[in-house]
Amino acid sequence: MAYLVQIDYTKIMSYFFDSLGKAFFLIFTLDGNILQISWTSLWITGTSVLIAAIFSMSLVFIISINQFKGRQILITIINTLTALPTVVIGLVVYSMLCRKGFLGGFNFLYTPYAMIIGQIILATPIITALVLSVMENADKKIYITAIALGATKFQSISTLAKELHIMILSAVIVGFGRVFSEVGISMMLGGNIKNYTRNITTAIAFETTKGEFILGLALGLILIIIALGINLLFQVFVKKSQ
Amino acid sequence: MNLYEIKNIKKYYCDTLVLDIPSLTIEQGKFYIIYGPNGAGKTTLLNLLGFLDKPSEGEINFGNYGFPVDNLNRKITSVMQTPYIFKTTVFNNISQGLIFRSVDKKKIVQIIKPVMERLGLWELRNKNGSVLSAGEKKKVAIARSMVLDTDIILLDEPTANLDKGYINIAEDIIYSMINDINKTVIMTTHDLNQAYKFTSDIMYLVNGRIEPNPLWNVFFVNLTDCGGVKAAELTNGVKIYAVAEKPCRATVSIDPSDIIISRQNIYSSALNSFKSRIVSIAELKGLIDLVVDIGIPLHVFITKKSFFDMRLNIDEEVFVIFKASAVKVYQ
Known part of the structure; x- marks a missing residue:
């Protein structure tokens, strides 16, 4: 049995322009609720990505400096973990942080800390895999030159990281983008508590369930505008570095 | 060490x-x-x-x-x-x-x-x-x-x-x-x-x-001015003439194929002429490699035809002749 679906493009475009207008209105009027949601998103994601970047770089150094058994298996596991669904991370961390979980005593569940833990687990394999790929495909001469100048293994890997800092930062930005736009972890571990753990993505999900599609789309546009702003800042940094 | x-x-x-x-x-x-x-x-x-x-x-x-x-x-x-x-x-x-x-x-x-x-x-x-x-x-x-x-x-x-x-x-x-x-x-x-x-x-x-080194007859010498060309003493009393821009310490080499072997001394434009004795004879890639002693050993390549026509033997006295421009100077 065939269904004839009529798509009302005019209505879709109207939705889009209405939400665009609403997004700009919310931004330019400095809507308190939007500012709070955006700030929650930014600081939680920023903290998670910063900690994940430190973990990732430590992991990259350990993997790059040492030739150990199972090194390749570890790299394969890290690459596989980049595909980890956010709801799975949310579920695993939830089971650890709930009252009966082994970390339940910390009372982190439905706090920004729980969101940060989950997001670190999400971002670390992504940043690690990208940075490892950058380092392994880098010009071998960088490493050899450092060794020829008397660098220790640690110094030569540091030199390599320094030379590739823009590409490493790109990897961190990719990680930021992934974490900034995730909803599963934030919803399951943060609980979408107003003025506390509600971030842009959970707010979008919440507004959509209420039928506030225009506000949901507007929040989506704000998310993209913030991501764009961060990428533009990165571009400025790259140009200054060159 | x-x-x-x-x-x-x-x-x-x-x-x-x-x-x-x-x-x-x-x-x-x-x-x-x-x-x-x-x-x-x-x-x-x-x-x-x-x-x-x-x-x-x-x-x-x-x-x-x-x-x-x-x-x-x-x-x-x-x-x-x-x-x-x-x-x-x-x-x-x-x-x-x-x-x-x-x-x-x-x-x-x-x-x-x-x-x-x-x-x-x-x-x-x-x-x-x-x-x-x-x-x-x-x-x-x-x-x-x-x-x-x-x-x-x-x-x-x-x-x-x-x-x-x-x-x-x-x-x-x-x-x-x-x-x-x-x-x-x-x-x-x-x-x-x-x-x-x-x-x-x-x-x-x-x-x-x-x-093995591609160059033959290699010597490290001190080149000095000598009437428009440069002269260098290879060993006691053995002086060769060469062409160089300025007096200097340099490595020189003489291509064995650029050296002429003669039974008599020839009056020619070649500035380097030495009475010598054949020390060894060997075959090398279709040529004959003679080692002659002019005070120090010198390799000379000649064709088999020249070797047989001249009927050369070990210990025979021959004259070794080469031009100053045949001495390659590395300076």
């Missing part, structure tokens, strides 16, 4: 044998040149000697240490053929090796400033290394190796891409390294003229193997 002892090393790249050296000894405090065409394996050998790469087979023993040794790379410095310059200032590039050694910042300036000034790099100190020309990058690479003052210096085509003026400066620097008895310098070049400027002790590398 032997610095390196190489035993049966082989290096493969993707199943292709690029280096095959059954035995090689490198002594401390000496200057070596590895000469060979592009793709001969010079850089591969230098990387192995600098412990920047590992042989596929065989072993390299270094001093009394064996291999590997921690911080061995701090005893050796390498100037690569196409050096990598870090994406930072010229000053930071040159000080990098000293930073790795935790040298005090004030001392770093004291060490590197004279070297940078000598190579004309001081004015470029704040310029980013990645935007330098190939020649400038080479100078930075030479400078950052020089400031480390290591006992072993490996130079891979150190003057490639340099302007003529800076080639002379770089060669002066290499000369000063040669004169330092504590330093062992191993340099690669594909320029035979440059190779013989420094030493007559040359390793000839072809297709990854060390072959």
